[in-house]
Structures are given as structure tokens and as C-alpha cells.
Amino acid sequence: MKRIISLLLVAVMAVTSLGVSVYAAEANYDDLVAPCYTNIDSVSAGLSEGVLGFVTCTSNFISFDDTKTFVLTCYLQRTDGSSGWVNYKSKSETYSGMGSYTIEKSWFAPSGYAYRTYTKLQVKNSAGTVVETATKASAVYYNW
């Protein structure tokens, strides 16, 4: 019994003296934190530069609510810098039930503006009433 206890103490001292290192994540996740959603898991917006002046807009949402209807609208917004963002192009789809839904659309983006994708999601109940709205803007693409 004494031998077991002494072995135990030696093992604990050996393991703790090795200095178990625990990672420390230092990434910034402020961009991911959102207001509290009721029916939505996440909303996303993306804009990527294509060729010959085209840009590709991506809007996505995820929901685990199987009882709602969702209206997802993907806007290509632009600004000339002197005024606010203006809806330039848009595409809208309606979905029912849980899932991950994506609109991806390419549009021609004339120079002289800054562009961004703006995602708007409306959640409707069985009566057709909008019960929740969520939005998200992408990073800005400057095409002056």
C-alpha cells in the first residue's frame, strides 16, 4: 500500500512538472457575434470580384426551424461615396423548412462605385406574418 501511494505521488509530480501547455486562442471573433436570433442559426453575405467587371454576390442563411417560411433577398448595393448605399441589383427566393439556403448571383459592376452584398432574411409564420428579420452586409469592393 505504501509502495502504491509513493508511486502515485511520483507519477503526479512527474506529470505536473512536465508543464502541460494549454493553448490560448487569440483570434478575434467580433465579426461573428450577432444579435439574438429566434428562428435563425446564421446569416451570411459575401462579394467576390470576377472577371471583366463582374462580381459574384453570395447570400446564405441556416435555420433549424421546420415550421417557418423564409424570404431571402440578395442585394448588390453600391455607393458613389457621396450618398448612402443604394440597391443596384437584387434576387429573391422563398424557402420552407429547415436547411441551409444560398443565393449566388453574378452581376456586372460598372466602375466609379463601391459595392457590397447586402443579405436580408425575413422569417414568416404559417399566417404569413413576418416574425423576424435579419440582415448582413459583406465587405466592400471598391471599383472607383
Added chain:
Amino acid sequence: MNDYNEKVIKNVLDMKRAEEDAEFLKEIQEAKNNPAFKKKKNETKLFIKEVSKSKNHRPMLRAASIVLVVVASLAIVTVSVEGFGEKITSFFSNFVSSDYAAVDVDEEDNLFSEYKGMYVPTFIPEGYKVESVVNGEDIFELILKNNKKCMVIIREQSLDLKSNIDTEDADAVKEIEINGMNGLYVKKGQTERVVLVSDATMLYITDNDSNVDLIGFAELIEKR
């Protein structure tokens, strides 16, 4: 007269004893010659083996002591060092968990073989099947569903895709590291989310099935 009687009795008893001794010796001699009592060849070996069995307890006690020391050490370090317990449980969950034993992606005719360079799961949780695959400009997404209205979504997205993820009033939010990528784990009600970020990409995994160990599942995701 009494002395004479005593001597007669003693002589009779001695003669009787001698007869009995002679009979006993005769029985011993007969037993020696009886084949039923002859020592068989391997009897000695069997006897030694039976005796030596009792000596094997000592190595077993030694092994039990070592196991006890290791388990106790792990328990003490797990309790005292933050984050160590999670590493241990995720290590063992890879071998013990049966949730991911249903479909080995490599055995199923290379289920995701066409998606080279993408993050794909190496196992699919039991009861789930691939519902859809989205391979877009900024998104590569796999949706797994079962027949109980549960879903697991694995999405690899470029860092150009900005996301709002519901973390407010969550039951648990903690920073994690999986396969060299730092990230967040969020649990809110029935749903869990794992977000992992590297220099070029973000991996977003979410589900609404409490039977799925999402962190364990995330650790089994590999880049093809």
C-alpha cells in the same frame, strides 16, 4: 501372579501389533506394485503447474498498481489543468464513440472523392445521409440529414463571406483549437456551433442533434 499376567498380556499385544505391522507392510508393497497407483509421467509437471499458478498473482498486482497510478494521475491533472480534460475526452471519443462508426467515407466508394482540396467529414454520424452539396464561389457546404428532422451542416467559406452567428444568451461559449485551427464552440439550446478559422478559410459546423458530439465530429473533418 499379577506380574506374570501383565507379561502375558503384553506379549499377546506385542504379537498382535507385529501381525498388524506385517499386514500393513504387505499392503504397502502391494500398492507399490499396483499399476493404478503408479505415478504417471506428466503428473509431476501438472502438480508443479498448479502450484506455480498461485505465484502468478504477484505480476497481476503489479499491473493493477500501475494502472491505478496512471488513472489517478490523469484524474488529478484533468481536474487541475484547464483544457486538459477536453483533450483527453476528445482523444478517447475518437475510439469509443459509436456515433461515427456507421459510414466510413473512404469505404463508401470515396463519397467525397470529387471534392479535392475541400474540408469533408471522414465519418458520417449514424442515421445520417448526405442531403445536398453546395459548391459555390465563396461556399463549399455539405448538409447531412436524418429521418428525425436533425441536420448537420459543414461549411467551408472564404474569409470574404461575412457571417452573423447567434451567440447571444448561449448556454456555453468557449474558445477551442481543432487540428491546428483556432475557433469558437457555441451551444444554445439544442443547437451547437463550431467555428474554426485559418489564414485563408473559415470552417463552420452546426447541428441541432444533441446525440452528435460536434467537437468530436469536427476533429474528424479533413481536407481532401
